Amino acid sequence: MFNPRPFGWVSQYLSGYFFAYGVYLPFWALWFEGQGVSAADVGMLMGIGFATRCVANLVITPRIYRVESLLPALRWITFASSLFVAAHLLVEPNFTMLATVTILFNLSFGPMIPLSDSMANHYVNRGMLDYGRARLWGSIAFIVGSSAVGYIASLFGANAIVYTALAGFILAMLLSMRNPNPMPVSEQTTAQPRPKIISLLRDPSVIRFLVLISLIQGSHAAYYGFSSIYWKEAGYPESTIGYLWSLGVVSEVLLFAFSKRWFTGMSLRTLFIISSIGVVVRWGLTASTTEVAGLVMIQLLHGVTFAIAHIAAIQYIQKSDASKMVALQSLYNALPLGAFIAFMTAVSGWGYQLWGANVFWGMAVMGIVALFIRLDEPKSKITNINTATSLESN
Structure with a gap:
């Protein structure tokens, strides 16, 4: 012990x-x-x-x-x-x-x-x-x-x-x-040499990756910052809000648990498209309803909007050159999961104050934009999805 x-x-x-x-x-x-x-x-x-x-x-x-x-x-x-x-x-x-x-x-x-x-x-x-x-x-x-x-x-x-x-x-x-x-x-x-972050930020393919994952993960900003306030204003007590958040994490955990069975053989492009469509559907529903059935569907989609995008991002990093992996991991955590969500959370606060739940339509638009960004992805398919087993940890 x-x-x-x-x-x-x-x-x-x-x-x-x-x-x-x-x-x-x-x-x-x-x-x-x-x-x-x-x-x-x-x-x-x-x-x-x-x-x-x-x-x-x-x-x-x-x-x-x-x-x-x-x-x-x-x-x-x-x-x-x-x-x-x-x-x-x-x-x-x-x-x-x-x-x-x-x-x-x-x-x-x-x-x-x-x-x-x-x-x-x-x-x-x-x-x-x-x-x-x-x-x-x-x-x-x-x-x-x-x-x-x-x-x-x-x-x-x-x-x-x-x-x-x-x-x-x-x-x-x-x-x-x-x-x-x-x-x-x-x-x-x-000590191992520190990763060269600046050199990666000059690579167009890396920039496209960061922009794509920023749009998908950054679309969660209004959810992280204001969904609890929104649902409380709709009349739900804190206990119900806690259960809804837990349901989203259960969805994520289940998706990670079965991801190898479900997604082996899919390209990174396909995974990002699935996640982007999930973003459009999830935040459109969030802006449209506070009915219990709708909220359950919204939270079940968390596995699609967060976990699938995370799986694809981790696989992109793993399939890059070994010399780039540490630096890419650092950029992934610091920029899409850090700086961009920080910026979007601030924007969401301004938007929520002006437009209320309609701010989630802005999050849905980010999923539409993400659909049109193509990565220079490796030719190999996903073979070891189970390595991507982390929650929102930024």
């Missing part, structure tokens, strides 16, 4: 992290609203969070390059995340103070997943860990967190959202204090 095997350490740490993330992602906008923050400022604050995580993953994360540094780094950033979550309860609820704690929190929060994934990959490469099985516990914890906090907040009010997230981070921090057996030790005496 106090010196767990790699599977126990990684799966339990991810459970604490994703429990907290299952609270943060669906309900933080509701907490901001409960502090009297306007919809436009909620969008700005959520966008600042995404942008800060982007900067952290481009600047801070790559500097922790030795495997021996991963465990101390995870302990410190988990401790810092716990402190800065708690700080939300202590500051004055004005935009400047909320923006300050948002930046501090996301600077520490942003690197948690790439660093814990790096730790997992260290053990995977040594045959000590099945990443998919370990990662599954994080998915389950996300569902538990998003379901539980909705019920708790409906009983005790908006501040219960912060307290519940804090409980998840404290759990992750306590679990991180244990030493896995064996400890992560690098087999190399010198």
Whole structure:
């Protein structure tokens, strides 16, 4: 228990992290609203969070390059995340103070997943860990967190959202204090060179990839920032909203579980087309209805709009030259899943304040544009989809 095997350490740490993330992602906008923050400022604050995580993953994360540094780094950033979550309860609820704690929190929060994934990959490469099985516990914890906090907040009010997230981070921090057996030790005496990001940004095929995945994943910005507010305004309690978010993650997990059976032999172009069509249908439905049957369909489509696009993106990265893989992974997490969603979240806040649910039609248009972008994809077909097993982790 106090010196767990790699599977126990990684799966339990991810459970604490994703429990907290299952609270943060669906309900933080509701907490901001409960502090009297306007919809436009909620969008700005959520966008600042995404942008800060982007900067952290481009600047801070790559500097922790030795495997021996991963465990101390995870302990410190988990401790810092716990402190800065708690700080939300202590500051004055004005935009400047909320923006300050948002930046501090996301600077520490942003690197948690790439660093814990790096730790997992260290053990995977040594045959000590099945990443998919370990990662599954994080998915389950996300569902538990998003379901539980909705019920708790409906009983005790908006501040219960912060307290519940804090409980998840404290759990992750306590679990991180244990030493896995064996400890992560690098087999190399010198650090690997840092990936050359700038050179990739001059490659037209990489730019098309980043634009395409940005359109698909960026279309989720209004959903991340305002779906909970939208559904609450339609009369649904926090508990129901939590169940709806959990349903979306269940859809994603099931799609990952069966993706090898369903998608082997499909080209990346086909996967991106399926996901783009899903974007058009999902956000068009979101703008059109708040009926229960419609909401269930909308959330079941999360596997199509997020997971299939993620599968295709990971496969694109894996099929690129080995020298480009690390840099592409960094760009994927920092730009489409970070900076662009940050920008679109801010835009969505402005749009939601002006047009309400009609802002989701703008998200649907992004799927239409994505249909017309063609990648210079590898000729080989997808053969190992099961490697793409991660939730929204940016």
